[in-house]
Every structure is written in structure tokens, then in C-alpha cells.
Amino acid sequence: xxxxxxxxxxxxxxxxDMKELCCxxxxxxxxxxKKVYLSxxxxxxxxATPIVNVxxxxxxxxxxxxxxxxxxxxxxxxxxxxxxxxxxxxNGLGQKQLHVVIENDDSGEEILLPEIExxxxxxxxxxxxxxxxxxxxxxxxxxxxxxxxxxxxxxLIINGAECEPxxxxxxxxxxxxxxxxxxxxxxxxxALNVKKIILGIEENKPLAIEAFKIYEDLDIVILKKQYPMxxxxxxxxxxxxxxxxxxxxxxxVGVCVQNIKTMIxxxxxxxxxxxxxxxxxxxSGKGIENPKNLKLALGTPLTDVVEYCGGIKERAIKxxxxxxxxxxxLIGLNHYTRKTDxxxxxxxxxxxxxxxxxxxxxxxxxAKNCPMRLMPMFIESxxxxxxxxxxxxxxxxxxxxxxxxxxxxxxKRSLVQSISMAKNKIREMKL
Amino acid sequence: MENKLYKYSSSPHVKAPRTTRQIMVRVCIALAPAVIMGTVxxxxxxxxxxxxxxxxxxxxxxxxxLIAKKSFKSILRQFDFTSFVTGLLIGLSVGVQTPLYVPxxxxxxxxxxxxxxxxxTGKNLVNPAVTGRIFAFISFTAVMTSEWVAPNxxxxxxxxxxxxGATVLTGMLNKEASVMPMVSNLDLLLGTGVxxxxxxxxxxxxxxxxxxxxxxxxxxxxxxxIYVAVAGLFSVMLxxxxxxxxxxxxxxxxxxxxxxxxxxxxxxxxxxxxGNVIYFILLGLVTAGLRKATGIEVxxxxxxxxxxxxxxxxxxxxxxxxxxxxxxxxxxxKNG
Numbered sequence: 001x002x003x004x005x006x007x008x009x010x011x012x013x014x015x016x017d018m019k020e021l022c023c024x025x026x027x028x029x030x031x032x033x034k035k036v037y038l039s040x041x042x043x044x045x046x047x048a049t050p051i052v053n054v055x056x057x058x059x060x061x062x063x064x065x066x067x068x069x070x071x072x073x074x075x076x077x078x079x080x081x082x083x084x085x086x087x088x089x090x091n092g093l094g095q096k097q098l099h100v101v102i103e104n105d106d107s108g109e110e111i112l113l114p115e116i117e118x119x120x121x122x123x124x125x126x127x128x129x130x131x132x133x134x135x136x137x138x139x140x141x142x143x144x145x146x147x148x149x150x151x152x153x154x155x156l157i158i159n160g161a162e163c164e165p166x167x168x169x170x171x172x173x174x175x176x177x178x179x180x181x182x183x184x185x186x187x188x189x190x191a192l193n194v195k196k197i198i199l200g201i202e203e204n205k206p207l208a209i210e211a212f213k214i215y216e217d218l219d220i221v222i223l224k225k226q227y228p229m230x231x232x233x234x235x236x237x238x239x240x241x242x243x244x245x246x247x248x249x250x251x252x253v254g255v256c257v258q259n260i261k262t263m264i265x266x267x268x269x270x271x272x273x274x275x276x277x278x279x280x281x282x283x284s285g286k287g288i289e290n291p292k293n294l295k296l297a298l299g300t301p302l303t304d305v306v307e308y309c310g311g312i313k314e315r316a317i318k319x320x321x322x323x324x325x326x327x328x329x330l331i332g333l334n335h336y337t338r339k340t341d342x343x344x345x346x347x348x349x350x351x352x353x354x355x356x357x358x359x360x361x362x363x364x365x366x367a368k369n370c371p372m373r374l375m376p377m378f379i380e381s382x383x384x385x386x387x388x389x390x391x392x393x394x395x396x397x398x399x400x401x402x403x404x405x406x407x408x409x410x411x412k413r414s415l416v417q418s419i420s421m422a423k424n425k426i427r428e429m430k431l
Numbered sequence: 432m433e434n435k436l437y438k439y440s441s442s443p444h445v446k447a448p449r450t451t452r453q454i455m456v457r458v459c460i461a462l463a464p465a466v467i468m469g470t471v472x473x474x475x476x477x478x479x480x481x482x483x484x485x486x487x488x489x490x491x492x493x494x495x496x497l498i499a500k501k502s503f504k505s506i507l508r509q510f511d512f513t514s515f516v517t518g519l520l521i522g523l524s525v526g527v528q529t530p531l532y533v534p535x536x537x538x539x540x541x542x543x544x545x546x547x548x549x550x551x552t553g554k555n556l557v558n559p560a561v562t563g564r565i566f567a568f569i570s571f572t573a574v575m576t577s578e579w580v581a582p583n584x585x586x587x588x589x590x591x592x593x594x595x596g597a598t599v600l601t602g603m604l605n606k607e608a609s610v611m612p613m614v615s616n617l618d619l620l621l622g623t624g625v626x627x628x629x630x631x632x633x634x635x636x637x638x639x640x641x642x643x644x645x646x647x648x649x650x651x652x653x654x655x656x657i658y659v660a661v662a663g664l665f666s667v668m669l670x671x672x673x674x675x676x677x678x679x680x681x682x683x684x685x686x687x688x689x690x691x692x693x694x695x696x697x698x699x700x701x702x703x704x705x706g707n708v709i710y711f712i713l714l715g716l717v718t719a720g721l722r723k724a725t726g727i728e729v730x731x732x733x734x735x736x737x738x739x740x741x742x743x744x745x746x747x748x749x750x751x752x753x754x755x756x757x758x759x760x761x762x763x764x765k766n767g
Contacts, residue, residue: 403443
């Protein structure tokens with residue numbers, strides 16, 4: 001065991017962290033909903049293919065969506081019941097996705113994955129693939145793909161930074177399920193054949209740091225409270241002093257970064273033979289009556305979640321899936337929880353910013369704060385003028401969309417929106 | 432409840448509270464000590480000049496936008512106090528003997544020609560206040576530079592007040608023996624017994640405002656300090672390493688006002704730390720050099736000149752993305 005301070009990284013911002021709304025509340029179990037809507041694309045890559053038909057009886061833990069390619073993930077039924085629909089539904093993000101709708105029959109029947117044959121590396125990875133585990137930090141990249149790098153890695157870094165304001169689910173899990181996380185970490189380290197394990201935790205979570213002290217083989221790195229400390233590249237830099245070169249991936253510097261929740265999912269899949277059917281989510285914001293940390297079945301409609309938390313206050317004007325810095329706004333409550341949703345925020349006026357953008361005054365705060373050292377104001381002006389070659393030159397493709405630039409912009413410009421638009425155009429035009 | 436629609440926008444959904452308007456209001460507050468000291472030193476006439484200048488600046492912006500068919504309500508909602516700052520700076524940088532129409536014309540020129548015609552706040556190429564001042568200086572040379580009025584408070588150190596006809600700096604630059612020995616650095620700092628522009632004479636008031644801005648993180652105090660130090664040292668060098676010139680060259684003329692309030696304007700400074708250092712060093716060199724060459728006060732001309740180099744600096748001095756160094760090394764290896 002060793003505890004050390006992380007390396008300083010001078011760029012980035014300090015955000016009001018607002019975690020006090022529910023950081024002391026233990027995770028509660030949301031009662032199984034009447035109906036679940038399981039999206040077939042809860043991950044990056046090809047959508048899963050439904051393998052059930054309308055009218056079929058399914059048990060909890062039964063495969064309903066088959067991974068349809070190397071980069072894809074299985075989807076399992078999260079409640080027992082009857083399939084009542086396989087339809088294209090528009091979710092709260094405005095995306096049209098194929099959903100399998102299951103109606104609960106309250107039978108409580110559950111099936112598990114077959115007992116794992118051995119605990120060797122390839123078997124473990126195969127199990128993680130089978131269980132439909134994806135990066136639960138928000139990216140949703142299939143974990144099994146991440147665990148099969150082209151070359152031998154040196155470090156496994158566990159991301160316990162949780163730098164997004166409001167969100168507490170990783171923190172609560174670190175306190176309540178410390179041992180399960182540790183077991184998950186050990187399995188993943190074994191699958192990767194990696195000896196050095198680093199756990200990065202932000203300094204504002206002393207209890208979590210305390211909880212992990214007992215494990216001899218974890219190298220705990222205390223990170224400064226700074227946004228975006230949980231970004232993969234910055235976490236790697238602050239814990240191992242390695243810089244991921246522009247356009248390269250973490251495995252190019254011998255590192256694999258995994259999320260806390262993913263570790264628990266891996267543990268459950270390997271030791272308890274449970275596929276990924278549940279998720280942990282922070283419901284917070286000043287617009288919700290009772291902020292809570294919840295454990296719920298995948299595909300639960302947000303209306304059920306909101307009802308359990310006492311409902312939405314009249315003053316609420318914005319719903320966000322995920323954290324306030326990188327999460328996506330929701331049009332309404334017609335959204336169904338997915339593997340990657342780590343939060344539901346209900347924000348009121350004054351809490352979320354509604355100011356209209358005004359002219360850029362060139363204050364250069366965006367460039368000063370950008371953790372990727374880009375020039376957001378130039379990328380934006382290029383993007384708005386349609387000069388995508390220029391936007392690329394100023395580094396648009398390196399943007400994390402972390403929102404550090406727009407957070408501090410005095411003119412309240414939608415920098416992330418413009419840069420994200422430029423990125424899409426550059427990809428489309430193959431510049 | 433299910434059918435209620437919520438606001439939809441791109442991330443981030445929370446933002447820091449500071450707005451452009453708040454920044455500009457802070458600059459106005461920072462200039463308040465200078466306005467007060469100007470009034471104390473030069474009387475109510477000075478306050479009237481500043482007030483007219485501010486009114487003219489704001490009125491110009493409103494009239495321009497009304498002609499551009501913006502509704503009065505939307506103008507009021509988007510009013511960001513930048514023209515208030517411009518008006519204040521122009522009012523502070525004329526002498527109290529100036530006729531009332533001069534700051535009015537200068538502010539109107541600064542707002543309409545320099546700012547609004549280029550697209551409003553943040554789109555101007557050069558600093559409106561500086562350009563307005565130069566406009567007044569060139570258009571009304573005779574009334575702007577004749578008959579400097581001595582302030583109400585006499586010198587703390589010297590026996591007699593400064594003779595009219597030349598500000599300290601002009602006298603010093605032209606090596607007029609009658610001016611040089613009579614002015615102490617303390618007088619220059621406090622503005623007592625020194626003739627000059629309304630806001631530029633009392634340096635303490637300006638420095639108090641600058642420190643407020645620095646503490647409130649509106650400006651980075653390092654850059655204007657670089658400017659002032661470089662300008663002072665270069666003056667010393669040009670004066671044949673006469674170090675007694677260092678403080679007078681900093682404390683006389685419009686250098687302090689220009690350095691802390693005009694040169695630090697966001698719009699007309701580079702966007703990177705390195706670019707800013709380059710910009711302010713060059714600014715110091717140009718100021719000291721031009722002062723020596725022309726024998727008149729040139730801070731505003733130096734700022735105007737260097738403003739034009741800002742896009743050039745921004746083109747060549749940009750950040751290298753995080754993780755750039757390694758790719759550079761591999762490139763070098765390939766070339767080698």
C-alpha cells in the first residue's frame with residue numbers, strides 16, 4: 001500500500017461542486033418498475049439485435065439484445081415479465097432508438113449466467129463481454145474490447161476522481177462496496193496481466209481514501225480537486241506522469257483506465273454470475289424534492305425515478321442526464337435509464353445558466369483554462385464561419401468537450417456546441 | 432408533468448456567474464478613485480468633463496443601435512457598460528482646460544467609428560478609448576495642449592507649483608531645466624502640484640483601482656507591470672543609464688493609466704500568456720523609444736500601434752495541445 005499526492009496539472013477550472021445535496025445519503029433500491037424500456041444502443045458501437053419476440057416471457061437476467069459485432073454489447077432483461085413491444089422510441093435526448101419493452105409480472109424469477117469455468121485472463125474477459133459490461137463512467141465503450149490491448153500494459157488506473165459536480169454515485173459505492181470494488185479490480189488486473197494498480201481519488205473524498213487504505217496492493221493517488229481531473233488523459237498524467245500523445249489512446253502509453261462502477265459490474269459478473277441489469281444513479285439538483293442516490297433496474301422510465309424522489313418542483317427548468325458539465329439536456333421525462341447514465345439532475349433557474357450569448361470579448365479565459373491547451377475562441381470563430389480546416393488547425397479534434405471553456409466564458413458563448421459541431425463536420429468531410 | 436418540455440441546450444449546464452457586464456462594472460469601480468482625485472485636484476469642471484464624456488459615449492451607442500433598428504428594450508438588456516468605460520477613460524485623459532465639446536466628440540468618435548462600425552463590443556481592432564484620445568489630440572491640438580492648469584493642491588515638496596505651459600513629462604523629455612528639479616517623485620505619485628490630464632495626475636488613485644482589478648482577477652497585474660518596468664528601464668537606457676530617470680518616466684504622463692486600464696483591454700491583447708508577455712514588452716520598448724524620439728507623450732500612440740500587431744501575435748503564438756511534445760519528438764526523429 002502506498003498513498004501519494006498526484007502531480008499538479010496547472011490547467012482546468014474550479015467548479016462549485018454541489019455534492020453536499022446527497023453525498024451522505026446511502027444508495028437506496030428503487031422498487032422494480034411496472035415497465036422497463038431497454039434501449040438496444042446503450043454503448044458506443046453497433047446497436048444490439050433483439051432476440052426476443054413480442055409476447056415472450058422473460059426472466060430477469062435473460063438475454064434480450066445480442067451484441068452485433070466486435071464493438072457492441074449484450075443487453076439483458078432487468079425485470080422478469082412479458083415482452084410487450086419492440087419499437088423505435090424517441091428518448092429524452094431526441095434520439096430514435098430501438099427499445100425492447102418489458103412489462104413486469106412480479107414473479108421475481110431470475111436466471112444467472114453459467115458458473116465460470118476458471119479464473120484465467122481470457123475466460124475473465126469472455127465473461128465481461130458476455131455480461132454486457134461497458135465503460136459505466138459515461139463513455140459506454142465495451143469493456144472487453146478495452147481489456148484486449150495490442151501490447152502488454154504496465155498500469156491499471158481506477159478512476160475514482162468523480163470530478164463532475166452533483167454526482168455522488170462513485171463516492172457512495174466506494175464507501176459501501178469497497179470490498180466488491182477491490183475484487184473487481186483484482187479480476188481486471190488479472191485479465192490485463194498488469195501488476196501496478198493505481199486508484200486515483202480526489203482530495204474531497206477523504207472517507208473513500210480511508211476505506212481503500214487497507215488494501216496492500218493498491219497504489220492510492222490523492223488528486224487535487226479540479227475539473228476535469230476524471231478525464232482519462234489528465235488522470236494518467238497526474239498519477240503516472242505520462243502524457244498521452246495527441247491522437248493516441250491510453251494503451252499507447254501502457255495504461256488502461258477503468259471506472260469504479262465498471263469494477264463492481266465485473267465483480268458481479270465473475271463472482272455472482274450476474275449480467276449487467278442494474279445501475280447506480282444520483283438524482284440531484286435544487287429542482288427535485290428529495291435528492292437521492294439510487295440503485296435501479298436498467299431501462300426504468302424517468303417518471304418512476306422522479307416519482308420515487310418526491311417529484312419535480314414547479315421552478316425546475318432543465319433536466320440533465322449525467323453530470324452538469326458533460327451531461328446531455330433532456331427535453332422531457334420521456335427518457336429511459338441506460339447503462340451510462342450516472343445522474344439525473346433537475347435544475348432550477350439561477351442554478352443553470354440561461355443567459356443569452358453575447359459578443360466574444362477576447363478575454364482569453366477559455367484558452368487559459370482549457371485542459372487540452374487549445375484555443376477555443378479561434379475554433380469557435382472558425383466553426384461559425386464554416387472554416388473547418390481552420391478549426392482543425394486550432395485543435396478541434398483534441399477537444400474533450402469538458403466544458404471548461406464555456407463554464408468561465410463571461411460572454412456566455414456556447415463554445416462546446418460550436419466545437420462539437422466543428423468536430424462532426426470535420427469527421428463528415430474527412431478533413 | 433410528463434408532458435412538460437424543458438430547456439434544451441448543449442453542455443455545460445452550469446456556468447460561472449461572471450458576465451461581461453460585471454467585468455465592465457468592476458472596471459468602472461476601479462476608475463472611481465481616479466475620478467474622485469481628479470475632481471479634488473482640478474475642481475468640479477473636471478467632473479463635468481468626465482460626465483459629459485461618459486454621457487456622450489453611452490448616447491452614441493444607443494443612437495447607433497436605434498438607427499440599426501434595435502428595440503430600446505433589447506439595447507438596454509444587452510448594454511454591457513463597455514461604452515461607460517470608454518467614456519470614463521476619455522474623460523480622464525483630457526486636461527481640465529479642455530473645452531467641453533472635445534470629450535463629447537472624442538467619445539462619439541470612439542464609440543461609433545472605432546467600436547460600433549466594426550461590430551460592437553469585442554470586435555474592435557484597436558482600443559476605442561485610446562483612439563478617441565488620439566482623435567481629440569490631433570483634431571483639437573491647440574486647445575488640448577495649451578495652458579495646462581495647475582491643480583488645487585500645491586506641491587508637498589517643492590515651494591512653488593509647476594509652471595504652466597508644459598506637463599512634467601514634456602518638460603523632462605525636452606530637458607527643460609526649469610521643470611526638472613522642481614518636481615519630486617512623491618508629487619508625481621500623488622499628483623500634487625503637477626499639471627496634467629484629469630485622471631492621469633494622481634497615480635495612487637489609479638494604482639488602487641488596478642490592485643482592486645488584480646485582486647478580483649479581472650486583469651493579470653503581471654502584464655502592465657512588465658510594460659511599466661520595460662518602459663522605465665528602456666527610458667533609463669536611452670537616457671544614458673541615468674537611473675534618476677526611472678521613476679519620473681514611469682510616474683509622469685499617461686503611462687500608469689495607459690498600462691493598467693487601456694493596454695489591458697481584453698479585446699486588444701493577445702490570447703496566450705506568452706503572446707501577452709511579448710506584447711507588453713514590445714509596448715514598453717515602443718513607448719520609451721517614441722517618447723525619446725518625439726519629445727511628447729506617446730503612450731496612447733504606442734498602444735494604438737501595438738494593437739495592430741495583436742492579430743499577428745495571435746497568429747504565431749498559440750498553445751500546443753496537451754500531449755503535443757511527444758509527437759514533435761517523433762517528427763524530429765523521422766526528419767533526422
